Amino acid sequence: MIESQTENQWVVYMLECYDGTYYTGITNDLERRITEHNDSSPKSKAARYTRARQPVQIIYSEKCENRKEASKREFAIKKLSRSQKEKLILSSDK
Numbered sequence: 001m002i003e004s005q006t007e008n009q010w011v012v013y014m015l016e017c018y019d020g021t022y023y024t025g026i027t028n029d030l031e032r033r034i035t036e037h038n039d040s041s042p043k044s045k046a047a048r049y050t051r052a053r054q055p056v057q058i059i060y061s062e063k064c065e066n067r068k069e070a071s072k073r074e075f076a077i078k079k080l081s082r083s084q085k086e087k088l089i090l091s092s093d094k
Contacts, residue, residue: 008028009028009063009064010026010027010028010063010064010065010066010067010069010070011026011027011028011030011061011062011063011064011070012024012025012026012061012062012064012070012073012074012077013025013026013027013030013033013058013060013061013062014058014059014060014061014077014085014088014089015034015037015050015056015057015058015059016056016057016059017049017050017053017054017056018053018054018055018056019053021053022059022082022085023037023047023049023050023053023056024074024077024078025047025074026064026067026070026071026073026074028067030058030061034056034058037050037054037056038054038055038056040054059089060088060089060092062092
């Protein structure tokens with residue numbers, strides 16, 4: 001489930017890249033960040049990882065209290081195995 005976001009609210013998100021891999025990040029403007037990840041221009045602000053794996057699509061997002069909490073959650077998600085990430089994604093669809 002992709003959660004709606006209020007202005008300046010921090011979100012941890014997961015993308016599925018064109019090659020089927022996952023990318024996890026944080027932002028306080030999810031729509032802008034997804035646009036940046038899919039930008040192929042030379043001055044793109046896409047992460048190096050996603051720049052080579054475009055297009056990407058959002059598959060998971062989770063609201064966080066603040067940037068610190070978002071960073072902690074991002075770190076925890078990045079440590080999960082692929083199957084654990086898939087369970088997280090599926091559990092959010094309910």
